[in-house]
Amino acid sequence: MAIQWFPGHMHLTQKAIAERVKDTDVVIELLDARLPASSANPMLSQLTSSRPTLKVLNKQDLADPARTAQWLAHFNAQPATRAIGLDASQSTPAQQLVKACHELAPNRGGLAKPMRVLICGIPNVGKSTLINTLTGSKKAKTGDEAGITKLEQRITLTDDFYLYDTPGMLWPRIIVAKSGYNLAASGAIGRNAFDDEEVALELLAYLKTHYPAAVATRFKLDMTAHDIAAMKDEDLLEAIARKRGAILGKGRVNLQKASEIVMHEFRAGNFGRITLETPEEFAQWLAAGQQLDAERQMKKAARGNKRGGAGGAPEADVPSESS
Template sequence: MGLQWFPGHMHKALKEIKESLDQVDILIEVLDARIPYSSENPEIAKIRGDKPCLKVLNKYDLADPKLTADWQAHLETERSVQTLTTASNNPGNSKQIINIVRSICAKKNASVKSIKAMITGIPNVGKSTLINILADRIVAKTGNEPAVTKSQQRVNLGDGIILFDTPGVLWPKLENPNSIYRLAALGAVKNTAMEFDDVGFYAADYLIKAYPEVMTERFKLEELPSTELAFLEAAAKTRGALMAGGRVNLHKICEVLLTELQAGKLGQITFETPGMVNIEKKQMEDAAAKKIADKQKRKQRFKDGSLTPDKKDRKEKRTEKREAQSKRMKKDRK
């Protein structure tokens, strides 16, 4: 799967985050409540160390409430981490961030006048909208597509809190292949970066298994098909996503599915669970271990050489001959 995943401006932004992190007292990481794991930047986790972190599960109004609670419990097992749910339609809840930041930083030296907080998040996670709510004014540009914020800025929230706003940043290497599909399905990656149909098929496969009743009702189906292709074909007929001659337009129905998913029209949907992620992490660990083992085997084969039985026999005879010659030379020197 080809993907322009880590543009140059993101490399620059990640470098700036690393350089500024020592200056702040607390990190606020905004996640998408529908994909808390896939929207969590592993590069941030590497450089954060023990610095206090508030993980904000934004867009919780679009996520499955039960799974959001499961994710909060899971995330708070991490050291120095607290969580909070927010949504753009509930600014009062978002305002709690200020009180939580003050509470976490209560032990800060009283001689220091202000608390410095850094806010990070992947593209299109709702970070800029959240900043505008906290500041009570428009200080961050918002948009319906990824990577609107391009450079770092500082925002005075008042009441002794300075906020370091950073551009939406992805990471150089994606380890989990499922995460890229989840990110693309929910709009964190531009549509031009991936094959639209591939993402639509991935989303359909997950949704008919995890939310069968929702999909049956939303697409007005008498019976839910068991495969993503059959579902998309059936949904295309109820939505009029057809070409000449009544043929199914798979690209069009994938577009409909993803547009409605991103707009929240399918209801409260979460695309991953802690249990799923634990399994995927184990699979990645096994794949990494296999890759290392295969590399070692290739090195050993290269060292031994690609030998047929007769070549191996001749090599052994040459080795024996050299060893015998070496013994004779040692004997002669004596």
């Protein structure tokens, strides 16, 4: 199942960012350190390509430190880009943002040329928490769900440093299937846009391959890491359901409840420090997604040509494939 979620207010956010970036010196894109590329908005890259960018891997305290180092090196190798890791709840590290912005735009500063920074990111990535940390007050609403911030806010950090906060924004078509699952698992996508069990199974498939000991430890499963890695995804979810008491009548397991438990444990960081992708993995996922999308577009174009027919007479209607 392809996961997509693009509420109406995100379209307005897209237009607002396109207008705001004209008067912006630096763009901060807040990423989830547990899924850095999946949480990087390709639409945002297009909208802000003319401005230097600071990529902030937020929630790094929940992410695999070795993989965070890989991602920082990956982003820092890109032109006009800096990347830092951050835990938005920590006040002292948060001040790194101000310093990094001045390094990216050294000619800005002072009352005559105040620094104008646009901060963007997907829903539920921690922007509001970070802003409240930076300002030392609760200027931005926070919550563990997608879509809390709905309007742009201007925040004055110092007399010559203006921060513009925008609502979290995804993109209309997520062509990397794995990204959709990772975003859903992290809480970036509204609950009505995906099937809990399907997302939980995808999450477990990755965890049992890369972090099997963490799964065994968290759910107190009497199995070795090798046993966990060898299990079928469905069997592992059932074992978790029984261990956590997610049982229906006559001993049947409640897979819906078990799926919710698995996602909650990941979002809360209860598995330990986990990262769901590496730069190399994402490059493979992206290439596969782009190829599949190209094939999909070719089929759609072929259908359009066939419907037109000779002399413009359309043939029998054929259901169009989602793109």
